[in-house]
Amino acid sequence: MAELRTATPPPTPLVVFDGDCGFCRFWVARWRGVLRGRAQFEPFQTANARFPEIPADAFRRAVGLVLPDGTVFFGAEAVFRALALRPGRGTPLALYRRFPPFAAAADLLYRGIASHRGAADAVTRAVWGPDPRPPTSIRSRRLFIGVLGAISLTAFISLWSQVDGLIGSRGIAPAGELLSAARGELGSRAYALLPSIFWLGAGNGALQAACAAGALLSILLAADVLPAVCAGGCWALYLSLSAVGNEFLSFQWDALLIETLFLTIFLVDPRRLRGASPGAEPPSRVALFLFRVL
Numbered sequence: 001m002a003e004l005r006t007a008t009p010p011p012t013p014l015v016v017f018d019g020d021c022g023f024c025r026f027w028v029a030r031w032r033g034v035l036r037g038r039a040q041f042e043p044f045q046t047a048n049a050r051f052p053e054i055p056a057d058a059f060r061r062a063v064g065l066v067l068p069d070g071t072v073f074f075g076a077e078a079v080f081r082a083l084a085l086r087p088g089r090g091t092p093l094a095l096y097r098r099f100p101p102f103a104a105a106a107d108l109l110y111r112g113i114a115s116h117r118g119a120a121d122a123v124t125r126a127v128w129g130p131d132p133r134p135p136t137s138i139r140s141r142r143l144f145i146g147v148l149g150a151i152s153l154t155a156f157i158s159l160w161s162q163v164d165g166l167i168g169s170r171g172i173a174p175a176g177e178l179l180s181a182a183r184g185e186l187g188s189r190a191y192a193l194l195p196s197i198f199w200l201g202a203g204n205g206a207l208q209a210a211c212a213a214g215a216l217l218s219i220l221l222a223a224d225v226l227p228a229v230c231a232g233g234c235w236a237l238y239l240s241l242s243a244v245g246n247e248f249l250s251f252q253w254d255a256l257l258i259e260t261l262f263l264t265i266f267l268v269d270p271r272r273l274r275g276a277s278p279g280a281e282p283p284s285r286v287a288l289f290l291f292r293v294l
Contacts, residue, residue, distance in 0.1 A: 004053060004054050004058070005053070005070045005071055005072060006051045006053050006054060006066060006070050006072060007053065007070065008050060009066060009067065009068050009069060009070040010040065010050075010066055010068060011068060012038075012039065012040055012068065013038070013039040013040070013065060013066070013067055013068065013082065013085060014039065014040045014041070014042060014047070014065070014066045015028065015031070015039050015040070015042075015063065015064070015065055015078070015082050016041075016042055016043070016044045016047045016048075016059050016063065016064040016065075016066060017041065017042075017043060017044065017059075017063045018043065018044060018045075018059070018060060018063075019043025019044070019045050019046075020043075020045070021117050021121075022117075022121045023113075023117045023118075023120045023121035023124060024063065024117070025132075026121065026124055026125070026128075026132045027124070028041050029132035029133065030128075030132040030133065030134055031082065031083070033133050033134045034083065034086060034089075035082065035083070035085055035086050036086070038085040038086055039065075039082055039085055044059030044060065044064070047059070051066065051072075054072060058074060061074075061114065062074040062075040062078070062110070062114060063075070063078050063079060064078055065077075065078035065079075065081050065082050067081075075107060075110045075111075075114075076096065076103075076107050076109070076110040077093075077096060077103075079110070080092045080093040080096050080106075081093055088285075092106075137282050137283050137288065138282055138283075141267060141268070141282075141283055142224060144267075145221060145222070145224055145227050145231075145264065145267075145268070146222050146223075146224065147222075148221065148222075148231075148260060148261070148264060149218050149219065149220075149221035149222025149223070149230075150218075150222050151257065152214070152217075152218035152221060152234050152238070152257065152261065153215055153218035153219060153222065155214075155218075155238065155254075155257060156211050156212075156214035156215040156218055156234075156237075156238070157211075157215055159211055159241065159249075160208065160211035160212065160215065163204075163207045163208065163211055163241075164204050164208070166245070167202075167207065167245055167246065167248065168203075168204045168207060169202075169203055169204055172248075173246040173247075173248070174202075175198055175202040175207065175244035176198075176202040176203070178194075178244055178246065179194065179196070179198065179199060179202055179244060182194055194243045194244065195239060195240070195243055196239070196240040196241075196243040196244050197210070197236065197237070197240045198210075198240055198243075198244050202244060207241075210237050210240060210241060211237075211241070213233070213237060214233075214234055214237040214238060214241075217230045217233040217237070218230070218234055221234060227264070227268040228264075228265050228268045231261050231262075231264040231265050231267075231268075232261075232265045234261050235258060235261035235262045235264075235265070238254075238257060238258055239258050242254050242255075242258060256294075259294055260294065263287065263290050263291055263294060266284070266286075266287045266290075267283050267287045267288075267291070268283075269281040
């Protein structure tokens with residue numbers, strides 16, 4: 001519920017805070033990174049003159065949000081409304097507006113923090129560290145992709161030297177014979193149960209080419225060149241090899257590599273040739289969550 005209105009609204013949402021409060025400055029610096037230009041920030045010490053209808057004490061007691069339509073919100077609601085300006089961050093605001101117990105608890109917590117800003121500032125810096133900027137995981141993503149590319153390269157090269165003897169046309173368990181037997185017993189279901197490009201041909205040349213292509217894509221992945229494309233290619237090739245690899249490629253680490261390569265497709269910014277290039281988007285929260293589950 002809006003508490004006040006102003007006749008001189010800003011062109012974009014404006015967060016007004018206490019510039020003398022270290023706790024407030026820390027979180028404003030963090031919110032700048034989260035909102036990415038969707039709101040402006042200004043201390044009430046300078047902003048108050050722009051909004052004569054609003055008492056300075058109101059801004060001194062709680063953070064305020066002034067919207068372009070002139071409505072003004074304070075406290076927990078102002079925080080939730082500001083964070084909801086970024087897509088995907090609207091759940092706390094929805095709970096605040098539709099679930100009274102949550103709103104009451106949020107308001108109580110906000111008043112408690114506002115009354116003990118010094119202690120809240122100390123706890124904040126102890127938990128989040130001295131740097132208020134939100135983590136982007138861009139550098140750690142670059143390191144992860146580089147190491148994953150090296151692991152994938154090792155897997156393809158080690159298989160390349162053995163593939164003819166293991167699943168080649170004269171190998172221990174020929175891939176072609178496996179696919180023929182599966183198609184004879186399972187019919188069209190075989191294509192789904194054994195997803196593999198080798199349904200098009202499982203000769204020695206095709207197996208060697210798949211290993212060579214996987215090694216090349218792994219090198220490009222380690223170099224952070226078209227990481228989404230390279231991870232997808234490595235995933236498709238290693239999945240194809242594992243599908244026809246019988247017991248030779250049925251170990252836990254083979255499955256883990258396939259799963260990791262698949263999730264890596266969604267870890268990078270597909271609009272960038274390089275994942276760590278300037279302006280690259282950080283990994284999505286969904287992708288990071290799926291990797292934690294993995």
